[in-house]
Amino acid sequence: MAELEKDKPHSADYFGEQRNFWWNQDFLQLMGKRWGLEKININTVLDVGCGIGHWGQALAEILPVNAQVTGIDKEIKWVKEAQKTAEAFNLGERYSYVQGDIRALPFEDNLFDFVTCQTVLIHMQQPQLVIQEMIRVLKPGGLLVTVEPNNLARSLVYSSLSFTDSIDTICERVKFQLICERGKEALGEGNNSIGDLIPGYFAEAGLNNIQIFMSDKTFALFPPYNSKEQQVFKQQYLDWIEDNFWIWDKQETKRFFLAGGGTEAEFELNWQQVMRENQLWKQGLLNNNYHTGGGTICYLISGYK
Numbered sequence: 109m110a111e112l113e114k115d116k117p118h119s120a121d122y123f124g125e126q127r128n129f130w131w132n133q134d135f136l137q138l139m140g141k142r143w144g145l146e147k148i149n150i151n152t153v154l155d156v157g158c159g160i161g162h163w164g165q166a167l168a169e170i171l172p173v174n175a176q177v178t179g180i181d182k183e184i185k186w187v188k189e190a191q192k193t194a195e196a197f198n199l200g201e202r203y204s205y206v207q208g209d210i211r212a213l214p215f216e217d218n219l220f221d222f223v224t225c226q227t228v229l230i231h232m233q234q235p236q237l238v239i240q241e242m243i244r245v246l247k248p249g250g251l252l253v254t255v256e257p258n259n260l261a262r263s264l265v266y267s268s269l270s271f272t273d274s275i276d277t278i279c280e281r282v283k284f285q286l287i288c289e290r291g292k293e294a295l296g297e298g299n300n301s302i303g304d305l306i307p308g309y310f311a312e313a314g315l316n317n318i319q320i321f322m323s324d325k326t327f328a329l330f331p332p333y334n335s336k337e338q339q340v341f342k343q344q345y346l347d348w349i350e351d352n353f354w355i356w357d358k359q360e361t362k363r364f365f366l367a368g369g370g371t372e373a374e375f376e377l378n379w380q381q382v383m384r385e386n387q388l389w390k391q392g393l394l395n396n397n398y399h400t401g402g403g404t405i406c407y408l409i410s411g412y413k
């Protein structure tokens with residue numbers, strides 16, 4: 109339950125404006141066709157671990173206009189914020205949000221036509237248990253869709269700055285992130301790269317017509333960064349660098365690194381290195397010589413009950 113005790117609400121560092129650029133709408137339209145949304149009668153939708161509503165609301169255009177969407181999150185701050193964002197997008201009548209624990213969903217069996225989550229199973233000690241819960245509240249014949257990444261892969265995506273790094277530097281970067289990911293998992297806070305295993309969990313859970321796709325979205329940045337999206341990402345990165353933020357803040361990173369088997373001394377060396385890289389990144393962004401294709405591994409995994 110450690111995850112329920114933190115003072116800062118869960119994932120607070122990741123709910124900036126940049127999240128609004130996570131999906132290409134034409135890709136979601138395509139996914140709607142591939143999932144066969146028009147063939148099932150969707151009246152009720154559940155967005156599990158909804159945060160401020162980003163994922164469920166991104167689906168608004170591919171869901172029937174009369175479908176009622178419920179979002180659930182453990183953080184009351186996010187529940188309130190999600191309702192506000194729904195209203196801001198004129199979705200207030202279709203979307204409502206409740207506080208609750210997704211490990212024991214406060215809904216009866218066989219209630220929803222469509223149950224979904226995004227970047228939630230990566231934070232679960234027992235992702236299979238949450239999948240079971242999502243299946244329990246899904247109607248027979250209903251659709252389950254989860255969106256989960258392999259975040260470790262990002263440590264190998266080049267930028268113009270990292271392209272010529274030594275092999276040792278690249279391996280150290282991957283190792284640092286891997287130790288932290290292992291530590292996070294050891295602490296019961298989920299594996300940040302669990303996306304690779306979700307298709308197998310769906311099969312074990314007995315879902316039918318399982319399909320796996322990957323988001324076609326990349327987070328490319330290249331000078332002069334003049335699209336709205338690139339401006340938002342550039343500013344987000346500069347803000348993170350200003351705050352000495354990496355994937356997590358220093359305290360959280362250290363907690364994960366030590367739990368993953370690293371020592372205090374190794375942590376300090378690794379942290380100094382990522383902070384040095386942050387400063388190079390900042391200069392690259394400000395001097396227009398940072399660029400990357402920004403690829404990610406983000407799976408969309410679907411199956412029918």
Ligand SMILES: C[S@@+](CC[C@H](N)C(=O)[O-])C[C@H]1O[C@@H](n2cnc3c(N)ncnc32)[C@H](O)[C@@H]1O
Binds near residue numbers: 156180183
């Ligand atoms: C990375 S965020 C994803 C939010 C949203 N799905 C999105 O993609 O924008 C993970 C969310 O899961 C929620 N969460 C984590 N553990 C939970 C639990 N046991 N019960 C309910 N919500 C939980 C967090 O509060 C957070 O809002």
